[in-house]
Amino acid sequence: MNVTRRGWVVxxxxxxxxxxxxxxxxxxxxxxAVPALVLVVLAFGWVLSLDKxxxxxxxxxxxxxxxTHEMKLRVTSGGLVSIHEELSGTEPTxxxxxxxxxxxxxxxxxxxxxxxxxxxxxxxxxxxxxxLFTRTFRYTxxxxxxxxxxxxxxxxxxxxSALASTSxxxxxxxxxxxxxxxxxxSLSSVDWKTSAKHDDLFVVEYSHSESGGVTLVAxxxxxRQNVDAMARAVASLVAYLxxxxxxxxxxxxxxxxxxxxxxxxxxLLFVLATTSPGRVSTAxxxxxxxxxxxxxxxxxxxxDGKEFPFTACLEPDRGNAHEQIAPEVGLS
Numbered sequence: 001m002n003v004t005r006r007g008w009v010v011x012x013x014x015x016x017x018x019x020x021x022x023x024x025x026x027x028x029x030x031x032x033a034v035p036a037l038v039l040v041v042l043a044f045g046w047v048l049s050l051d052k053x054x055x056x057x058x059x060x061x062x063x064x065x066x067x068t069h070e071m072k073l074r075v076t077s078g079g080l081v082s083i084h085e086e087l088s089g090t091e092p093t094x095x096x097x098x099x100x101x102x103x104x105x106x107x108x109x110x111x112x113x114x115x116x117x118x119x120x121x122x123x124x125x126x127x128x129x130x131x132l133f134t135r136t137f138r139y140t141x142x143x144x145x146x147x148x149x150x151x152x153x154x155x156x157x158x159x160x161s162a163l164a165s166t167s168x169x170x171x172x173x174x175x176x177x178x179x180x181x182x183x184x185x186s187l188s189s190v191d192w193k194t195s196a197k198h199d200d201l202f203v204v205e206y207s208h209s210e211s212g213g214v215t216l217v218a219x220x221x222x223x224r225q226n227v228d229a230m231a232r233a234v235a236s237l238v239a240y241l242x243x244x245x246x247x248x249x250x251x252x253x254x255x256x257x258x259x260x261x262x263x264x265x266x267x268l269l270f271v272l273a274t275t276s277p278g279r280v281s282t283a284x285x286x287x288x289x290x291x292x293x294x295x296x297x298x299x300x301x302x303x304d305g306k307e308f309p310f311t312a313c314l315e316p317d318r319g320n321a322h323e324q325i326a327p328e329v330g331l332s
Contacts, residue, residue, distance in 0.1 A: 001044075001047065001048065001133060001134075001135050002133065002134045002135070002136070003132070003133055004127070004131055004132055004133065004134055006130070006131055006132055007040070007043070007131075007132035007133055010036050010039060010040055010130075010132055011036075011037075011040055013032070013033075013036055014032070014033045014034075014036030014037040014040065015033075015037075017032040017033035017036065018033040018037075039130065039132070040132060042128075043128040043129075043130055043132040043133050044132075044133055046079070046128040046129075046133075047079065047126065047127065047128050047133040047134070047135050048135075050077065050078050050079050050126055050135065051077075051078070052137050053075050053076055053077035053081065053101075053124050053126060053137060054075070054076040054077075055073070055074070055075050055076075055122060055124065055139055056073070056074045056075075056076075057071075057072065057073050057074075057119065057122075057143055058071070058072035058073075059071065059119055059143045059144070059145055060109070060145070062145075062146035062147070062148055062269070062270070062273070063111060063147070063148060064111065064147070064148040064149060064150055064151045064235070064269070065111050065112060065113065065114055065147055065148070065149060065150040065232075066110070066111065066112075066150050067110070067111055068108055068109070068110045068111075069108070069109055069110075069111070070106040070107070070108060070109075071085075071095075071106060071107055071108075071109050071119065072104055072105070072106045073085070073099070073104070073105055073106070073107075074102065074103065074104045074105070075099060075101055075102075075124055076101060076102050077101045077124070077126050078101075078126075079101075079126035079127055079128060079129075080098070080101075080126065080127045080128070080129065080131065081098065081099050081100075081101050081124060081125070081126055082096070082097065082098040082099065082124075082125045082127075083095070083096070083097060083098075083099055083122060083123065083124055083125070084096050084122070084123040084125070085119065085120070085122050085123075086119075086120060086121055086122075087109060087117070087118070087119050087120075087145075088113075088117040088118050088145075089111065089112065089113040089114075089115060089117030089118075089145060089147050090109040090110060090111055090112060090113075090117065090145070090147075091109070091110045091112050092109070095107055111145075111147040112147075113147060113228075114147050114148065114149045114150075114228050114231055114232075114272075114273055115146075115147060115273060115274070116144060116145075116146055116273070116274060117144070117145040117146075117147060118142035118143065118144055118145065119142060119143045119144075119145055120139065120140070120141060120142030120143060121138060121139055121140050121141075121142060122138075122139040123136055123137070123138050123139075124136070124137045124139065125137075146270070146273055146274075147273060148235070148269040148270075148272065148273050149228065149231035149232045149234075149235045149269070149272050149273065150232045150235070150236075151232075151235055151236055151239060152232060152236040152314055152315075153236075153314070153315040154236050154237060154239070154240040154313045154314070154315060155313060155314065155315035156240060156313060157308060157312060157313060159303040159304050159306045160237075160240075160290075160301075160303050160313065162304070163214065163289060163290060163303055163304065164214075164240070164241055164244040164246055165244075179202065179203055180200060180201070180202060180203070190202065190203055191203065213246065213247035213248060213249060213258075213259070214241060214246055214247070214248050214249070214289045214290055215248075215249045215251065215287075215288050215289050215290070216234065216237065216238065216241075216248055216249070216250045216251070216288060216289065216290045216291070216292065217250075217251040217280055217284045217285050217287075217288035217290075217291045217292075218230050218233075218234045218250065218251070218252055218280075218291065218292040218293070218294075219252070219253055219278060219279050219280045219285070219292075219293055219294070220253075220275070220277055220278070220293075220294030220295075221277055221278075221279060221293070221294065221295055222277060222294075222295065223277060224276075224277070225294075225297050226277065226294035226295050226296070226297065227275060227276065227277050227294055228294070229294045229297060229298050229299040229310070230292055230293065230294030230299050231272040231273070231275065231294075232299065232310070233292045233294075233299035233301060233310035233313075234250060234252075234268075234272060234292050234299075235268070235269060235272055236310075236313070237290065237292070237301070237310075237313070238250060238265070238268060239265070242259075242265065247259040247260075250268055250271075251280060251284055251288070252271055252272070252275055252280070253275060253276075253278030253279060253280055254271060254274065254275045254276070254278065255271045257271055288302075289303075290302070290303050292310070298310065298311065301313065
């Protein structure tokens with residue numbers, strides 16, 4: 001329990017009025033003192049009797065670095081409410097604001113760092129209607145936030161363009177099976193005729209030759225900055241290859257992801273978001289069609305024996321890269 005500045009003013013005024021009234025017999029001062037002290041007692045009892053507020057929070061979905069989202073929160077309490085929320089991996093890193101009780105409020109956050117992060121702990125401060133006293137409740141349970149690596153538009157150098165053109169477009173000639181559509185998956189393979197007959201979306205899958213694909217092998221060594229650079233490069237390069245119709249198998253220190261898996265790009269971004277410094281085998285790097293190594297704060301790309309920094313692949317001035325790339329690769 002804490003006394004606010006306003007509370008101290010009321011308490012001190014009441015005490016001084018009582019002292020002055022006792023010394024000088026001025027009943028008019030008692031008329032000030034008694035109501036003031038009654039208000040203090042009532043406000044103290046009000047705040048003391050409040051139950052711990054109920055908190056509901058809606059955390060944004062996973063998304064790449066640089067995207068902005070709405071955090072939603074609702075606090076149910078019998079008093080006036082203000083919150084202090086701590087966050088990691090985002091801007092801002094904390095939020096302080098008064099809120100209306102029992103009403104959903106939202107505030108914007110921008111993802112700024114790849115990886116697993118948290119929202120919380122949360123501090124909820126309640127006060128009486130006159131704001132004389134406050135009481136703070138701490139909620140230690142933190143909700144997770146997953147931030148994908150940044151997606152950047154790629155302007156491929158000649159060696160990368162050649163790799164994409166010679167790897168071929170995924171063949172879709174032989175029907176393999178029909179399955180239910182997975183939320184977040186691209187709508188390009190939805191069979192609309194079949195979906196129209198049912199109360200759900202269905203996807204047509206085709207068998208295709210494995211010979212037309214690209215194997216991308218990547219590692220980030222040393223520190224997190226190197227891994228961040230590697231993850232950004234891999235996500236952006238794979239997005240480019242997928243828009244060119246090329247099937248991709250990605251080999252990373254913490255797993256392998258290929259285009260024959262359901263919701264391929266979401267799986268890849270999850271693996272890239274959670275990967276830590278690590279190495280793949282030298283043989284895997286040397287046999288790869290395309291390799292990415294994060295070192296010295298940057299990502300080095302190797303295609304057909306030619307090595308160059310990933311920054312040489314970046315296409316400038318295309319606005320919000322995520323909004324432009326995401327629909328093309330089936331990322332909502």
